[in-house]
Amino acid sequence: MSLSAEALETQAFWRTAARSPSFVIGALLSALVVLAALLSFVWTPYDYAAQDIPNKLQGLSAAHWRDVFSQVLVGARTSISVALVAVGLGVGVGVPLGLLAAALRGSLIDEIVMRGNDLIFAFPALLLAILITSVFGPGAINAIIAIGIFNIPVFARLSRAAALSLWTREFILAARAAGKGAARISVEHILPNILNLLIVQGTIQFSLGILAEAALAYVGLGAQPPVPSWGKMLADAQTLVALAPHLAIVPGLAIIATVLGLNLLGDGLRDVLDPRLRRER
Amino acid sequence: MSLLEIEDLSLSIGKAPILRDVDLRLDAGEVLGLVGESGSGKSMTALTIMQLLPHAARATGRVTFDGIDILAAPEAAMNRLRGDDIGMVFQEPMTALNPLKTIGEQVAEGIRWHRGSNRADAEREARRMLDRVGLPEAQFPLSRYPHELSGGQRQRVVIAIACALRPKLLIADEPTTALDVVLQKQILELLQGLVREDRMGLLLISHDLAVVAEMADRVAIMRAGEVLDTGETARTLSEQRHPYTRQLAMASVHVPERPAHRPHGTAPLLELRGVTRDYPLRRRSLFGPAGTFRAVDGVSFTLAAGQSKALVGRSGCGKSTLARMILALDAPTAGEIVFEGQDLARLGTAGMKAARRHMQVVFQDPYGSFDPRHRVERLVAEPLHLAEKRPGRAEQRDMVAHALHEVGLSPSDMDKYPHEFSGGQRQRLSIARAIITRPKLIVADEPVSALDVSIRAQILDLFADLNRRLGLAYLFITHDLTVARAITDEVIVMHEGRFVEEGETAVVLERPRSDAAKALVAAAPDLSRAIAQRLAEAG
DSSP states (O other), X not given: OOOOHHHHHXXXXXXXXXHOHHHHHHHHHHHHHHHHHHXXXXXXXXXXXXXXXXGTTOOOOSSSOXXXXXXXXXXXXXXXXXXXXXXXXXXXXXXXXXXXXXXXXXXXXXXXXXXXXXHHHHSOHHHHHHHHHHHHOSSHHHHHHHHHHHHHHHHHHHHHHHHXXXXXXXXXXXXXXXXXOHHHHIIIIIHHHHHHHHHHHHHHHHXXXXXXXXXXXXXXXXXXXXXXXXXXXXXXXGGGTTTXXXXXXXXXXXXXXXXXXXXXXXXXXXXXXXXXXXXXX | OOSEEEEEEEEEETTXXXXXXXXXXXXXTOEEEEEOOTTSXXXXXXXXXXXXXXXXXXXXXXXXXXXXXXXXXXXXXXXXXXXXTEEEEOSOTTTSSOTTSOHHHHHHHHHHHHHOOOHHHHHHHHHHHXXXXXXXXXXXXXXXXXXXXXXHHHHHHHHHHHHTTOOSEXXXXXXXXXXXXXXXXXXXXXXXHHHHHHTOEEEEEESOHHHHHHHOSEEEEEETTEEEEEEEHHHHHHXXXXXXXXXXXXXXXXXXXXXXXXXXXXXXXXXXXXXXXXXXXXXXXXXXXXXXXXXXXXXXXXXXXTOEEEEEOOTTSSHHHHHHHHTXXXXXXXXXXXXXXXXXXXXXXXXXXXXXXXXXXXXXXXXXXXXXXXXXXXXXXXXXXXXXXXXXXXXXXXXXXXXXXXXXXXXXXXXXXXXXXXXXXXXHHHHHHHHTTOOSEXXXXXXXXXXXXXXXXXXXXXXXXXXXXXXXEEEEEESOHHHHHHHOSEEEEEETTEEEEEEEHXXXXXXXXXXXXXXXXXXSOOHHHHHXXXXXXXX
């Protein structure tokens, strides 16, 4: 027994992770999607931007499937990066703001942060997206910014509310009696204890992000043709759904697999990270 | 035939056995006390009678209530029984009421559901019941909401709900554990009166032998899912034929051995001068001045090094606010708190660090006072953050191991998480965390009131032992006079923010002079006094 605490921690983490079915399945699905996106950089069966008008509505067959597949592979890049970065932006800005507001509850700063959040919430998302694109031009990056900004108040409010209830707990009082400052307590005690909420919310926002990108692409504000995204593929297939249903079904399945994978991963991660749910040794 | 008969009741949840061969009997108009420590199966027995068990639970044996076989009764039949013929009072009055409904609605709800009466009749009945539990119409109209009531008043509402339909059986699961002693006495008297008037059977579940001795006609003592000893209260508790009964009785009156404190001629460790704390109240009108509530009102006292002092008073008297100010977690509105010769309010960051190092805290709730996501090593080492020079990894492990050893835990416990410990062990962890910086003063806020009697005796011993070995001074904040009696040299009685009486513990608690102190002493349940009284009544 000469393991350091960190080594013990890692060991316990993987041991519980391996036993959690949702973690394993979620991790596999998510890894598959990420691999597909990476694969598209080096290889796709067809050039995703090539056009072949006479054959465009042919159904799936042994001879004819790789064009949709190529698009799905490349689309993974856009959809996943837009959604992930947008969630990252929301978490990266929103959570510190929420923790700050909770640590300084009742103060002017708390008030400013939360009213700022209300402002963003109250502002129509599509309008802001149009505003951004009309200034900077349409594209995936601007879609990220627009979606990301709307993720900020979601995470700020969530973390503030969760942190507020933690601040009244005795173990926080004990940490204060040990002379720790608000910033340190927020990082050491509050953040790990609201992590499970953030993970769950993060997976939800991720799925919403993919859909939001699709919505923006639909009105021409997201990724620009010929760059495909799953959302845009769905939108393009909409009018042809009776003639060529596979054009909608395939990207739809890709979205479902990704969202499901991430949700399972989030669920699994939440359980694995909570020492109370671990059965170790 | 008895009102309630339980024969050979066994219960398991999943694969874990919870109850084994429980036999109990309760007649109409009788009070049966069910005593045991946490995990002994008392609450599970009550839930079996109500058929409110968790899903995976499987019960075998026989439970007969008023001629009905409870274990075989369908859910619809149980719904008719619950709240009508069987009433239940829960431990936590703060969470047992729906905060969005008025007290009138909540009392009337059961009457309308079970009797099918119309709203007006049900409300008239509810009014009558609230009058009976001591909530008269003038101050407590039906339109009051739970948040407008104090803890004791809420528990009265809970009792009114349980008794509104004159149940034949009332189950009270630790009905007074969350209340201070004065309220406890009032609630117990209320229950006793209701039981006598309506000839109800009362199953009183408690971990407190003294409460049961005062209330119950017969007792049953449980441990690990079995009834070990049962019989008439006075006989069972005075003869103590079963060793576990004796063990429990000894533990509830346990007083640790402690040498008397000899005050040194030096300056006091802690001195409070005219400390006051006001809290702003919500504004009544937009333009009127905001009022203030004075939680602590100009209190002064001194504590010498190595001295152990108790601060006793009813809940809401300001004692916890005072403790927070001493720990510099809250600043006084007026007055000064001088620790080791320095005014806490004037200390800079460095000075505060040094002061904090010498003054640590133990909280009441052994479950809430640890971050569930950290391991023991990190939790116990938390105050080391205050050390002048932060110890290295190996040194820190040594210090934690030493602190754990001091409180009777093993150094190998360092790599566990708090949920792997029992309540008593967690309170030891709390103490380990408090002594790791070698403090001179420990402020303990109700440190044993969440613990079982035998665990509580051990923790009191530990406090006494650390006082002797490390020369620690204690300030115990408590409403429990047995704790004050067991472990302190001097006691201060606090009432509505002021100190109303102070002096040597034995003197104040034997011959209280102020009304507040007299009320506390009279209300405190006392095991030997209760037994003597019962024996005298029996002749």
